[in-house]
Amino acid sequence: MDIIVMIKQVPDTTDIEIDPKTGNLIRSGIEGIINPYDLNAIEASLEIKERIGGSVTVISMGPPQAIDAITEAIGMGVDRGILLTDRAFAGADTLATSFTLGKAVEKLGSYDLILCGYQAIDGDTAQVGPQLAEYLNIPQITSVTKIEKVTENSIIAIRSVEDGYERVFSQLPALLTVKRELNRPRFVRVDRLLSACEEKAPIDIWNAADIGVKAFQVGMRGSMTEVIDVFTPKFKRKGKILKGSSKDVVDKLLSELKENNLI
């Protein structure tokens, strides 16, 4: 079984501090890590490979330093990594990102299963996985918390929904987005990390030309949405003192709470 895992390098938010003056996140000097959901996707791919054989390839789109994320993934046990890096890719929204990833998948050729993290912790959109499945025109199972059965040509997975769980069957190839509950990601093995850091490590670097896309199709120019501003919401407490007899106060309180949809 040939599995592709999409990974993203994100800032380690556990290490992020807020600038007290501007209220913005201080990103300088913050180490990049593999998006935690993507670690679950890597773990799932390795477990499937260990059970039924095959290969695992990770693909990441990002700046050159995102190669560290691929190196770590190889340290965990994946077979090959592809870094999509090009100035033209910068500023991509989720649609342009999924388009770029889709083109890379097409270049790779055959595959049976694509695994993505449910969402990235820096953007929280949860859109790239589903959009990629749409682009490739393959079935998708999102929010997967358990992979029940995998065969050469089908998969049964449990996905979480608002009020419970769904058990879903799909033919392969298919795309899954996975949640943290799915598994406990393994740690890097030092010998594999060493191999991943060697010059002959199985890591390819592809640019826009390599995957056959034009600059206007990807990155900011290929995006349908644009982030105008990023800001920290300002919360202001509103105090209100209700006066009158106990009964009046309670009645007023209840009606205010109802008006504000709080009860």
Place this chain on the structure above:
Amino acid sequence: MAEHYRVREDEIFFILNEELDYGSLCKYKRYEELSPETLDMLVREAIRFAKGVLEPLHHEGERHGVIFENGSVHLTPGFRDAFKKMGENGWIAVSRDTTYGGMGFPQMMRIVINEYLYGSCLCMNFLSSLTHGAGHLIESFADENLKKIFFPNMYSGRWSGTIALTEPNAGSSLANIKTKAKREGNHFKISGIKQFITYAEHDLTENIIHLLLARIEGAPSGTKGISLFIVPKIWVNEDGTLGEPNDIICAGVEKKMGLHAAPTCLMSFGENNQCKAYLCGQENRGLPHMFQMMNEARVNIGVCSMSIASSAYLNALEYCKTRIQGFDIARRYKEEVPIIYHPDIRRMLLWMKAVTEGLRSLIYTTAYYMDIALEDPDESKRRHYKLLLDFLTPIIKGYGADLCFRVCETAIQCLGGYGYCKDYPLEQYMRDSKIFSIFEGTNGIQALDLLGRKMRIDSGKAYRAFFKEIDLFLKENGHNKNFINEIAIFKDAIKELKRTSDIMIERMDVDPLQSASYSFPLLECYGDIVLSWRLLNMAIISDNLLSKMSDRSGRKAYLYKGKIFQARYFIDVFLPQTIARLKSCIRDGREIAEIPDESF
């Protein structure tokens, strides 16, 4: 309270990159396939592994403890899986040669990653260190066939190792060892009792390999008649297959003040005259062989000390930033303030910060010297750094161990009543770390090693190498205008240290009682001064980096400023006291030597 271990990556990488440029080790032929980025990645992965796998076991181990039943020792269930992962993932033998199943990283990296592995779960990482130490002894001294049999199993974590030295009447003085070895064909038979043997019996691994000191029949008395043996719990045949259980009994486990998750065993070897062993290395050379491991172990105790002290400080810091209590003494704020605003709390925090970061710099620097001493093509450079390593080892062990205990105690003080409670990790840190000043040679023995051996052997070569290194530092930095005051105090301290040391070295020959009476205070003075050396070095580097920054309010800028503040504080406040203490080491008063026993 599952998360107890705190570590700051930026502090670590400051020393590794800014202070030492540790990536330069990759220029050595042995490490030419590595890159600085690979070393950085190893550090980050070690922290991730330590936090993810080992940290949860710290409390679990303390709760579960050691269960001794019918000669068997049962440990915290999670330890088994964690040790297996440590082996499989390559953390036991990071710096061992790839020929023997190691990962081939610089020696320094073992010291560096040990900081995080010990800090996350002290008890668990002792097993890893013991296995590494025992394996390294086999690697260094056993014949090829034994190496092939034992390494793959030990470095992969299938088997664990112990170091069996101490006996009921042979602790600090190993010359008294009575355990016997009798030749029988290709192997030996061992009989004797060993005490205080860490991890000598447990249920975590398939086999336990004891590296044991014993005296072959007819061997000379004293230290010159001791040999080193490999004694497996389950006999290992020469083809590597497992045989029958060996004649080894665990007679009991100690009930201790700390390290509750690690078994400290009383072991009986050969009660039925059936305990088989392989000789490791040359007959009667056991003690010199063992000292290879012992020196590594002593630096490792420094690492444990630094790691626990650093986490204690960072835990206290976090508490002091969030605990709101009392008003600002200068009335700068109307509301009650976090206790970090109170000057006396800041005093304790700044002292802890200075000593833990100074100790880390000292240990990482010494670890860096290890690789220069082994790999540099220039023989005179190799010799110089080997001498420095030898000289600094007892200081790192003795001074580091005591500092750790004092930092833990100070951290508890910062938390007040809560620090004394089990809700916070500090009381356990303090109990666990007391042993650091006792095992692997008590701190008193470290002081004697420094004064009696390291300062005097080979006509004082190691002693001279230390002062040569300090002279070099002062030559490069002694005229820095931004640290005129600190450099002046440091120079005075060095001058006084040299004068005192020379007098005490001379006294060791003519009046050893008087000189040895002050060996420990002397070791403490060396500790204060080498710490100041590292603090000053970090401060000068930081000052230089800071001067190149346009924005001095970012995280890095605060990191650099911290290095400057801590160096100024420690050197200005504590070094004058050290200078006074040095003078007291050579006083004429003979109270220690002459007070009658009956008068105590």
